[in-house]
Structure formats: C-alpha cells, structure tokens
Amino acid sequence: MKKIVLIVVLLAGITLPTAEIAQATTTLSLNHTADQPSAEQLKRLGLANAQLTSVRKGIWSVSLNGQKAGYVINSSSYAKKVTGYNGYTPVLVYVNKAGKVEHIYTLANQETPKYFKMASASLLKWKDASAKKDANMQVDAVSGATYTSNALIKNVQAALAAYNKYCK
Numbered sequence: 001m002k003k004i005v006l007i008v009v010l011l012a013g014i015t016l017p018t019a020e021i022a023q024a025t026t027t028l029s030l031n032h033t034a035d036q037p038s039a040e041q042l043k044r045l046g047l048a049n050a051q052l053t054s055v056r057k058g059i060w061s062v063s064l065n066g067q068k069a070g071y072v073i074n075s076s077s078y079a080k081k082v083t084g085y086n087g088y089t090p091v092l093v094y095v096n097k098a099g100k101v102e103h104i105y106t107l108a109n110q111e112t113p114k115y116f117k118m119a120s121a122s123l124l125k126w127k128d129a130s131a132k133k134d135a136n137m138q139v140d141a142v143s144g145a146t147y148t149s150n151a152l153i154k155n156v157q158a159a160l161a162a163y164n165k166y167c168k
Helices: 039-044 113-126 146-166
Strands: 003-011 021-029 051-056 059-064 067-074 091-096 101-106
Touching: 039 101, 059 146, 067 146, 091 146, 101 113, 101 146, 113 146
Parallel strands: none
Antiparallel strands: 003 021, 003 101, 051 059, 059 067, 067 091, 091 101
C-alpha cells in the first residue's frame, strides 16, 4: 500500500466571503473505499459528537443529540471513474437537514500538494449551496490545476447527485 501526503481542506466560516481554507498535512495510507468517516473526519466536518446510521454504501444519516442533522456522503462510491492528474480525489460532503452543503472534506489523494491546494479553493463555491438546486453547479476549473480541480468538482457533483437520489 502506498504512503502519501494528504492535504486536508476544511470549509469554515459563516458566510462564503469569510470562508477560509485550513490545511493540515498528515501521512495516511491511500484507501479508495467508502468506509464510514473516522472520528477525526467527522470533527473536521463539524460533527464531532455525531451518530451515523448507514443509508447505503457511502451515505450516512447524521444525528446530533438525538436530532436528525443531515447526511454525510463519501464520493468514492459515486465517482469511481473520476480522477485528477495523479489519481482519485474523493471527498466527504456534509449536507445539513435544511439541504444545504455545510462542509466538504477532502480525503486521501495523490495530487501534488501545491496544485491540490489551488484546486481545492473551487470547493468554496458550494458552501451553503442547495444540495438539490446546485448539485450540477458550473464551477470553473483552476488554471494551472485543471485536472485536479475538475476531479474535485466532479466528486462533489457525484456526492450531491447521490444525496438527491437516495436521501430524504
């Protein structure tokens, strides 16, 4: 199993203009599967104390303090043929109970960190977007990181399409 460097992108902030990308670097094993999100991944999605219930492979219903909070979708099951410049670029998408994209968390990938950081900025466009209405939102690829940004965009679109098909 290859060891890679993972750049984590977390969408934060109340409104899109104030959203910031926080990055953390860690070494993980690449695993292109739709495993249940880890405690650390849930924390990064703003769901530190969440309870997950599997809806189907790659989709979990989220509860916080016994109340339905939305869904987490792992794009790995729904974007199997989508690759960036160096391979898969899966994401976790948290859609809140109002049907809005709350957070997007990038998973292990083999993209060049510099280009991945540039490309991940395109994910900010989905903050607070309607998972239903904006599932196929047209987002421009980032010049200089076209393959990577297109792959990230397609992963988010695939996750939102799965949400619209299997959730609610």
